[in-house]
Amino acid sequence: MTRARQARSIRTRETLLSLAREKASAVGYGALRVEDIVAAAGVAKGTFFSHFKDKDALMDILIAERLNALLDGMEKAPKFQSVDELVAGLMPYLGFVSSERYVFDLYLRLSGALKVEEIGEIAESLVRLDRIVIEKLDRDRFRQDVSPELLSEGIQAFCISSIALGFCALHSDQNVENRLETQLKAWLCPG
Amino acid sequence: MTRARQARSIRTRETLLSLAREKASAVGYGALRVEDIVAAAGVAKGTFFSHFKDKDALMDILIAERLNALLDGMEKAPKFQSVDELVAGLMPYLGFVSSERYVFDLYLRLSGALKVEEIGEIAESLVRLDRIVIEKLDRDRFRQDVSPELLSEGIQAFCISSIALGFCALHSDQNVENRLETQLKAWLCPG
Amino acid sequence: MTRARQARSIRTRETLLSLAREKASAVGYGALRVEDIVAAAGVAKGTFFSHFKDKDALMDILIAERLNALLDGMEKAPKFQSVDELVAGLMPYLGFVSSERYVFDLYLRLSGALKVEEIGEIAESLVRLDRIVIEKLDRDRFRQDVSPELLSEGIQAFCISSIALGFCALHSDQNVENRLETQLKAWLCPG
Amino acid sequence: MTRARQARSIRTRETLLSLAREKASAVGYGALRVEDIVAAAGVAKGTFFSHFKDKDALMDILIAERLNALLDGMEKAPKFQSVDELVAGLMPYLGFVSSERYVFDLYLRLSGALKVEEIGEIAESLVRLDRIVIEKLDRDRFRQDVSPELLSEGIQAFCISSIALGFCALHSDQNVENRLETQLKAWLCPG
DNA sequence: TATGAATGAGCGTTCATTCAT
DNA sequence: TATGAATGAACGCTCATTCAT
Incomplete structure (x- = not known):
């Protein structure tokens, strides 16, 4: 039960990370925007901040x-x-x-x-x-x-x-x- | 006239500098705000930027x-x-x-x-x-x-x-x- | 000089107020959104908050x-x-x-x-x-x-x-x- | 089984209530957060909402x-x-x-x-x-x-x-x- | 019942900088 | 030079609530 949730959470986190990685190589790290990442990932902004401080x-x-x-x-x-x-x-x-x-x-x-x-x-x-x-x-x-x-x-x-x-x-x-x-x-x- | 203006200008600049210096020693450089400096100097924000890039x-x-x-x-x-x-x-x-x-x-x-x-x-x-x-x-x-x-x-x-x-x-x-x-x-x- | 600015400021404030008024009568006060108002007024969000706490x-x-x-x-x-x-x-x-x-x-x-x-x-x-x-x-x-x-x-x-x-x-x-x-x-x- | 569950359920509800009561007297009602209550009770947030609408x-x-x-x-x-x-x-x-x-x-x-x-x-x-x-x-x-x-x-x-x-x-x-x-x-x- | 990740959706902030007057 | 209103453009926050498992 707990584990299943964790799996989902890990997946979301990985999605965010890999999209961020992708964007960064496209536009550079300095141009990375949180909003772009969450929009691309299709998750809420709050989700981003529950995964990263x-x-x-x-x-x-x-x-x-x-x-x-x-x-x-x-x-x-x-x-x-x-x-x-x-x-x-x-x-x-x-x-x-x-x-x-x-x-x-x-x-x-x-x-x-x-x-x-x-x-x-x-x-x-x-x-x-x-x-x-x-x-x-x-x-x-x-x-x-x-x-x-x-x-x-x-x-x-x-x-x-x-x-x-x-x-x-x-x-x-x-x-x-x-x-x-x-x-x-x-x-x-x-x- | 021109001279008077220049003198005033130089004075304004010096005022800004010395107030900034003062504030910096009070609150630290990192906490210095342009707004505070101009407020203390009694000049407009724009004035600041005509003295400093x-x-x-x-x-x-x-x-x-x-x-x-x-x-x-x-x-x-x-x-x-x-x-x-x-x-x-x-x-x-x-x-x-x-x-x-x-x-x-x-x-x-x-x-x-x-x-x-x-x-x-x-x-x-x-x-x-x-x-x-x-x-x-x-x-x-x-x-x-x-x-x-x-x-x-x-x-x-x-x-x-x-x-x-x-x-x-x-x-x-x-x-x-x-x-x-x-x-x-x-x-x-x-x- | 100062007065001219104040006039502009007053105008902006009035714009915000009247658009808000308008929206409120359309959708009700409870449904009023700051973003809608500033979008309608064509001003930046920061402008809104410099006019209203x-x-x-x-x-x-x-x-x-x-x-x-x-x-x-x-x-x-x-x-x-x-x-x-x-x-x-x-x-x-x-x-x-x-x-x-x-x-x-x-x-x-x-x-x-x-x-x-x-x-x-x-x-x-x-x-x-x-x-x-x-x-x-x-x-x-x-x-x-x-x-x-x-x-x-x-x-x-x-x-x-x-x-x-x-x-x-x-x-x-x-x-x-x-x-x-x-x-x-x-x-x-x-x- | 059913009885055990019901008993547990009632206990959970009582726990939530009494912890909430306790927290409220400590920090006031206005500062009470669902998160704090469930954390203190050691249950998940969802559990809270299965006990209270x-x-x-x-x-x-x-x-x-x-x-x-x-x-x-x-x-x-x-x-x-x-x-x-x-x-x-x-x-x-x-x-x-x-x-x-x-x-x-x-x-x-x-x-x-x-x-x-x-x-x-x-x-x-x-x-x-x-x-x-x-x-x-x-x-x-x-x-x-x-x-x-x-x-x-x-x-x-x-x-x-x-x-x-x-x-x-x-x-x-x-x-x-x-x-x-x-x-x-x-x-x-x-x- | 229980879980807890995810959501939502808007608010407010920041503050250096610009620009029309 | 001086003015000061306006900008920009994202960040971060909030936190009760939902929902798939």
Whole structure:
């Protein structure tokens, strides 16, 4: 009984998610409208809000989904033996994060939350990214004077920084990839 | 006549700025409303927009003002001989940037602009920060295998990263300052 | 300058009011929808709410308008020499109040407010009704052992009571008018 | 089986009622939410509606319960020999009716119903109030030119009216009790 | 009887920004 | 420059009620 209902509920939720996914790939995440989604799904607005706290909660799921898919790819790759390989491994992920200003802003905003109970999918995917980077770095190939955890933290800092600079006209001399490569070389292979 | 008008205009602008400054320190930057400012100034809303392109332009000025005041302090300090000194020098600046989520978000967003002509005060203050950091780093005390420019770029990346993590409950084990210190030591003094 | 704007504002407000009035007479007050009004007026929803605090505020004005028009009629009538004349004088007013359950409920709810600053048009029209009734009662024809103010208060109590009973199946043996007449005779001409 | 079910059903209904009663005394009738009641009872929302036609039906029962308890007290009292005694006898009842605007509104709305089959507990308690008042009025002490039924009707009208005025800031010069007393004296003892 | 997901359908909010005067 | 009414365009809320299982 209870289970049957849950099945229906799950179905509705999936419908909403997949329609949102579809719309997002058509018009971009920033242009997604709750009303369009519910209209397409043929459900009431109230239904949307009984499945997702607010629009951001949906975006969090949607974007994290994409991030996780990209992390899946990263996970399957062999260990990174060089900065070039690392950058190559990161680029699909970063490409998505920097694909829309809206996505980048949301990514930053939802990267963390002040309350643990508000930690969402994106924040968790960042933990996963961290873990993957740590695992995939072939320790022999990179500096060993600091912990892998710290290395990973730095890598993420440089990723964010590169994307942010990529959105800035003052630093358009290099693209995200080149800048990141330069920075990561200095970070991972000093001396 | 023209002169009188210009004088009045300048006065209006200054009034708006100083009332905004005042309100911001009372309620925070994020809670500042154009309506409140114009009401306090006794002018119409339209007047506000004939003085500032948009609300962001005002916030850009207001926040950059604070940043520049903090940079003034940094400029007067002696050269940084150690990471500790560097962190100590940066903290007032970072303290302000991390004082409100709204300020941090705006800082990131206005750090750059896609069009050169849209470069604002904050973006320029960042260039200044970059220059100051480069000047103040005593090259003999820090790694010399990379350019000062790159060093500075990394320092800024770690600053942003530390603040972002500071807004996240998952990383509350350390405060901004400690995290930054650890990272900068690894960045500036490898090996 | 200021005046010109005010004129425009007044015009918009009047447009909203007259369209609402029109719709109300077409579909009834209870079926009035804010969206229909703004759609008909061709203005944004925000405009509606900058003219009226909420939907009730509009209804208050609309209903009070009607009440006042009916009070105008009452005011022009000669003094009431008998209960029959009083009832006849009151009936148009009561007819409107009892025309829709929605109207009656709103009438009761907006008859007063706990805060003076929230006193609205309906509440004020009630004060006017009170004054008119006091003026129009030919003192010689009715009981003189109590003040006209008290008489009027009682008349209003019986009006409300009659309408309320009119909405009740248990008391459908008499109509509003008959019941009121009986009650008022006992109230105004005891003995 | 059937018996067991019926027993369970009755128990569920009682549970809902008593939890509702409890919540109402904690937060007031107006703040009572079906959701809270069913959550406290650990049953589904639908269950609520298989026990009560709608929320009003529950409120009708709950409020009528209280009214009847107060009427029980009134019934035990000796006959009213004066207006003062009558007012004193009515006050507990009126105190409850005027305790919350929500209660008063519901009281008025459920005092009658357009269809006899929709007559509920409150409406019946009003009939009872009417009967009690008629019985308790010592005819010798009050006007005898009109029927006790009419007297009672008027008393109820003045009760409603007094409460309504009590909810209005414009008439806060007197409290419910004083106003009622004045009105009833004029109504019951003219001349 | 019980379940609980889904509904409905309108209200009110937000507030930076525009534009005709 | 100044005015301030109007805009826009969606979000989120409400919460009693229904209905398929």
